[in-house]
Amino acid sequence: MSEVAGRRHQISLPQWATLPVVVGGFIVMAWIIIGLTVPLWAPYDPTMLAGRRFVPPGAEHWLGTDALGRDVFTRTLYGVRHSLPIAAAVIASAVVIGCTLGAIAGFVGGIVDEAIMRLVDVTLSFPAILLAMAVTAALGPGLANAAIAMIIVWWPIYARLMRAQVLAVREREHVEAAIASGATPSRVLFKHILPLCWSPIIVNATMDFGQVILLAASLSFIGLGAVPPTPEWGQMISDGALHFYRWWIAAGPGIAILTIVLGFNFLGDGLRDYLDPRSP
Amino acid sequence: MREPLLEVRDLKVAFRSHGRAEFQAVCGINLDVERGQMHAVVGESGSGKSVTMLAIMGLLSPSARVSGSVRLEGEELIGKPERAMRRIRGARIGYIFQDPMSALNPLLTIGDQIAEAIRLHDRKITRRSAQERAVELLRLVAIPMAEQRALQYPHEFSGGMRQRVVIAMSMANEPSLLIADEPTTALDVTIQAQIMELLERLRAEKGVGIVLVTHDLGVVAGAASAVTIMYAGRVVEQGSVDEVFAWPRHPYTRGLLGSLPHPGRPKPRLDAIPGAPPPITMRPSGCAFHPRCAFAVERCLTEIPPLRSVGPSLSACHRAEELPPLTSAMEAANADR
Amino acid sequence: MLSYIARRLIAMPFLLLGVITVAFLLTHFTTADPLTSIIGERQMNNPAVVAAARERWGLDRSLPEQYVVYLKNLLSGDFGTSFRTRQPVAQDLLVRLPATLELVIAAMIIGTLFGIALGVIAARFQNRAPDNLARLVALFGSSIPVFWLGLVVLFIFSVQLGWLPGPGRIDSRMPAPPFVTGFYTIDTLLDGNWAAFRSVLAQMILPACVLGWTVTGIVSRMVRASMLDVLSQEYILAARAKGAGELRILLHHALRNAMLPTLTILGFSFAYLITGAILTETIFAWPGIGSYAVAAARGLDHPAIIGVTIVGGMAFLISNLVTDITYALVDPRVKIGARAAQ
Numbered sequence: 001m002s003e004v005a006g007r008r009h010q011i012s013l014p015q016w017a018t019l020p021v022v023v024g025g026f027i028v029m030a031w032i033i034i035g036l037t038v039p040l041w042a043p044y045d046p047t048m049l050a051g052r053r054f055v056p057p058g059a060e061h062w063l064g065t066d067a068l069g070r071d072v073f074t075r076t077l078y079g080v081r082h083s084l085p086i087a088a089a090v091i092a093s094a095v096v097i098g099c100t101l102g103a104i105a106g107f108v109g110g111i112v113d114e115a116i117m118r119l120v121d122v123t124l125s126f127p128a129i130l131l132a133m134a135v136t137a138a139l140g141p142g143l144a145n146a147a148i149a150m151i152i153v154w155w156p157i158y159a160r161l162m163r164a165q166v167l168a169v170r171e172r173e174h175v176e177a178a179i180a181s182g183a184t185p186s187r188v189l190f191k192h193i194l195p196l197c198w199s200p201i202i203v204n205a206t207m208d209f210g211q212v213i214l215l216a217a218s219l220s221f222i223g224l225g226a227v228p229p230t231p232e233w234g235q236m237i238s239d240g241a242l243h244f245y246r247w248w249i250a251a252g253p254g255i256a257i258l259t260i261v262l263g264f265n266f267l268g269d270g271l272r273d274y275l276d277p278r279s280p
Numbered sequence: 281m282r283e284p285l286l287e288v289r290d291l292k293v294a295f296r297s298h299g300r301a302e303f304q305a306v307c308g309i310n311l312d313v314e315r316g317q318m319h320a321v322v323g324e325s326g327s328g329k330s331v332t333m334l335a336i337m338g339l340l341s342p343s344a345r346v347s348g349s350v351r352l353e354g355e356e357l358i359g360k361p362e363r364a365m366r367r368i369r370g371a372r373i374g375y376i377f378q379d380p381m382s383a384l385n386p387l388l389t390i391g392d393q394i395a396e397a398i399r400l401h402d403r404k405i406t407r408r409s410a411q412e413r414a415v416e417l418l419r420l421v422a423i424p425m426a427e428q429r430a431l432q433y434p435h436e437f438s439g440g441m442r443q444r445v446v447i448a449m450s451m452a453n454e455p456s457l458l459i460a461d462e463p464t465t466a467l468d469v470t471i472q473a474q475i476m477e478l479l480e481r482l483r484a485e486k487g488v489g490i491v492l493v494t495h496d497l498g499v500v501a502g503a504a505s506a507v508t509i510m511y512a513g514r515v516v517e518q519g520s521v522d523e524v525f526a527w528p529r530h531p532y533t534r535g536l537l538g539s540l541p542h543p544g545r546p547k548p549r550l551d552a553i554p555g556a557p558p559p560i561t562m563r564p565s566g567c568a569f570h571p572r573c574a575f576a577v578e579r580c581l582t583e584i585p586p587l588r589s590v591g592p593s594l595s596a597c598h599r600a601e602e603l604p605p606l607t608s609a610m611e612a613a614n615a616d617r
Numbered sequence: 618m619l620s621y622i623a624r625r626l627i628a629m630p631f632l633l634l635g636v637i638t639v640a641f642l643l644t645h646f647t648t649a650d651p652l653t654s655i656i657g658e659r660q661m662n663n664p665a666v667v668a669a670a671r672e673r674w675g676l677d678r679s680l681p682e683q684y685v686v687y688l689k690n691l692l693s694g695d696f697g698t699s700f701r702t703r704q705p706v707a708q709d710l711l712v713r714l715p716a717t718l719e720l721v722i723a724a725m726i727i728g729t730l731f732g733i734a735l736g737v738i739a740a741r742f743q744n745r746a747p748d749n750l751a752r753l754v755a756l757f758g759s760s761i762p763v764f765w766l767g768l769v770v771l772f773i774f775s776v777q778l779g780w781l782p783g784p785g786r787i788d789s790r791m792p793a794p795p796f797v798t799g800f801y802t803i804d805t806l807l808d809g810n811w812a813a814f815r816s817v818l819a820q821m822i823l824p825a826c827v828l829g830w831t832v833t834g835i836v837s838r839m840v841r842a843s844m845l846d847v848l849s850q851e852y853i854l855a856a857r858a859k860g861a862g863e864l865r866i867l868l869h870h871a872l873r874n875a876m877l878p879t880l881t882i883l884g885f886s887f888a889y890l891i892t893g894a895i896l897t898e899t900i901f902a903w904p905g906i907g908s909y910a911v912a913a914a915r916g917l918d919h920p921a922i923i924g925v926t927i928v929g930g931m932a933f934l935i936s937n938l939v940t941d942i943t944y945a946l947v948d949p950r951v952k953i954g955a956r957a958a959q
Binding site: 337339366367368369370371374375377378379382383384385386387388396397400401446449450452 | 856
């Protein structure tokens with residue numbers, strides 16, 4: 001009896017593949033595939049103005065058409081081609097900048113540490129969306145500037161995380177042994193410290209992916225991100241708010257944001273349980 | 281003859297874990313406590329003694345399966361609905377916890393916590409008279425300046441004082457039975473003696489029956505009149521303290537007595553029994569004690585020894601009759617008094 | 618512990634200075650002429666105004682000198698003039714502050730109450746269906762774009778079902794209550810106008826729920842974690858042994874203790890609510906600082922944006938400070954720790 005149960009256990013999934021990770025991963029993969037392939041099979045052109053305006057959802061237009069007669073369903077699918085690359089670029093830049101500065105702060109210490117960390121403190125003193133709005137407004141509206149603003153908002157989080165990690169790992173015996181045996185500082189940092197610092201960074205980056213997508217959509221909704229006629233979700237919801245009684249215009253992009261952010265949150269939540277079981 | 285205060289018959293507790301097979305934490309124990317008697321239950325951690333006490337109180341988690349019979353003054357407690365159990369807990373059975381540091385709610389005053397115990401069982405009493413009664417109880421357990429102390433919070437009390445508070449709380453409704461789960465383990469040695477004295481006084485003055493759970497036979501010697509020795513979820517020896525200490529009929533009891541601090545020796549030998557008690561999930565076959573037993577024979581590996589009368593006591597050892605009296609331990613225990 | 622509070626208090630002015638510096642840099646590194654961000658483009662061809670502004674803001678002097686002038690102006694409450702409303706930014710913000718505070722407070726009450734309830738239920742039924750449901754609610758809470766959620770609930774409850782009024786702070790057919798505090802709930806009551814008070818409450822339900830929803834999830838996770846911690850304590854078992862019932866255990870014994878670590882969440886959720894208020898106010902046509910900020914951003918009204926950013930940063934900093942200090946002061950375990958260390 002227990003033999004059978006034991007054997008059944010052997011074909012079970014690897015340990016990280018919990019339900020949230022699988023569901024989240026599936027949603028994210030689906031959106032990535034849509035983003036890559038949508039031009040090949042989309043029923044309409046996302047910026048084509050030809051159709052009738054304000055057509056309610058039906059067989060011809062699954063999610064209806066907007067004020068200019070564009071197909072909402074097509075535009076919703078195309079939206080991921082803006083959201084995902086921008087989120088990826090923002091996260092990647094924030095991780096690189098933040099981790100570099102955080103590692104330097106933690107490893108070098110002294111006045112360098114002070115300077116970097118006070119900059120971090122000040123940046124984190126602002127509500128993220130306000131700072132992003134101010135920076136974007138200063139640089140001028142547009143997706144690229146919104147992305148720069150989001151990098152400015154996001155890097156300190158990684159700097160703080162990385163510094164804490166480096167400080168913790170530094171104290172371990174193998175690092176002290178390496179220093180004692182005369183390894184150069186850069187070798188100690190790259191060979192002995194950094195490889196042990198990544199798991200919280202990865203978990204946070206995954207969770208932040210969803211938050212960056214949300215913030216980018218918010219900026220576009222306000223009118224600081226994507227400019228028309230870009231099929232960007234926040235921009236589309238802003239359109240929908242203008243034509244409030246045509247509910248379908250905002251329905252597609254709203255559900256799109258909800259699902260993709262939920263996907264990343266599931267993924268991050270599950271990864272955290274696996275990589276960093278101590279946190280709540 | 282009057283029925284005993286507490287009568288436990290064939291009590292079994294099994295836990296289910298993660299859908300796997302159940303494991304048996306308590307494998308059918310009997311226990312009698314008379315009014316005004318102190319009965320010690322002795323065993324190492326993992327022997328099932330705390331689980332037994334929580335089972336008597338009906339406080340085990342839903343994943344535990346309890347069977348057998350627990351009678352309090354003739355009234356069956358096993359299978360009683362939660363509502364009815366609530367009227368018994370704190371009213372007819374008081375419970376004293378091992379660690380007084382964590383058994384008191386840090387955000388409520390001492391007086392409130394004792395008054396709560398009263399008000400939970402006496403809906404008609406006013407807030408004021410419950411507080412007065414709480415102060416009285418603090419006096420009963422010899423806490424000086426009881427009136428002021430009642431208004432203080434747990435962190436303003438020392439460990440020994442807190443244990444007195446816990447005892448006062450358990451006595452709030454004059455229960456007929458007190459269960460004291462290692463009441464002195466977390467305290468300093470000098471404080472231990474004071475707490476044991478207090479329990480002894482409550483037993484003598486109030487006539488309350490006390491179950492004293494401990495892993496320390498030294499505590500038992502001075503206070504209890506009956507003793508039950510548990511190992512791996514079973515009773516291995518049971519009898520009056522005098523008899524068991526004079527002539528232990530189980531090798532495990534002998535080992536425990538060997539680990540008592542002896543007057544002639546500078547330090548107690550805590551390693552008197554080689555090895556450690558088995559984890560609850562993998563208990564040995566036959567007599568669970570056999571891997572650590574110097575007397576073990578072939579039969580002990582296969583056959584679980586039943587608890588049976590050996591002399592005036594009960595013992596669960598196949599070779600109980602072969603064990604001689606333990607004079608040195610008796611002397612040691614006497615010297616301890 | 619005192620030194621911790623002292624350190625936080627000492628750091629405070631420096632952080633505020635940092636916030637102002639960032640704002641200064643933002644005004645001076647815009648792509649447009651910094652002057653534009655003070656007086657606005659429409660005034661740029663008015664030489665008299667330009668000269669006066671240059672003088673007042675010291676724009677003809679070096680950058681460090683400009684910084685000093687900027688600081689002085691800020692300290693005297695001069696945030697510049699919004700070129701959209703043509704009013705001093707500080708005045709604009711003051712007028713709109715009560716509306717935002719009223720909404721944020723209502724949202725905070727709703728969000729934390731639901732969050733606490735959800736967290737307690739989740740902890741009571743750990744790893745069972747209600748717990749998983751609470752986890753889903755929390756994940757949805759941080760995944761739904763709040764501006765979209767606002768549209769959805771408006772459409773359902775106001776347009777389709779007609780249960781609740783549409784956007785705005787008070788029924789559009791009613792006059793605004795006479796100004797006393799700026800809080801419509803209080804002002805209508807002071808005015809003795811029950812119809813207006815009812816209208817104000819009805820108007821507030823949807824935006825406050827939408828905004829509150831953004832913190833419900835986080836609050837519930839915090840409460841769940843600290844409830845689980847508390848429920849495993851021996852004094853909970855001790856309370857059971859006294860004969861206390863389930864509800865009494867949860868609310869009287871456990872929740873009280875679990876609320877202390879949850880205090881930190883209040884400052885944290887305030888930050889979330891500022892973020893959410895910006896977008897929620899826009900959807901619900903709520904005349905507060907959030908909708909002002911969005912209108913400013915849409916109109917590239919730089920002085921207004923910078924003003925809001927500074928005020929938002931300060932509010933954020935102060936709320937975090939207050940939370941941290943109350944937490945340190947209130948938690949008796951901190952005191953126990955201090956006592957044990959002595």
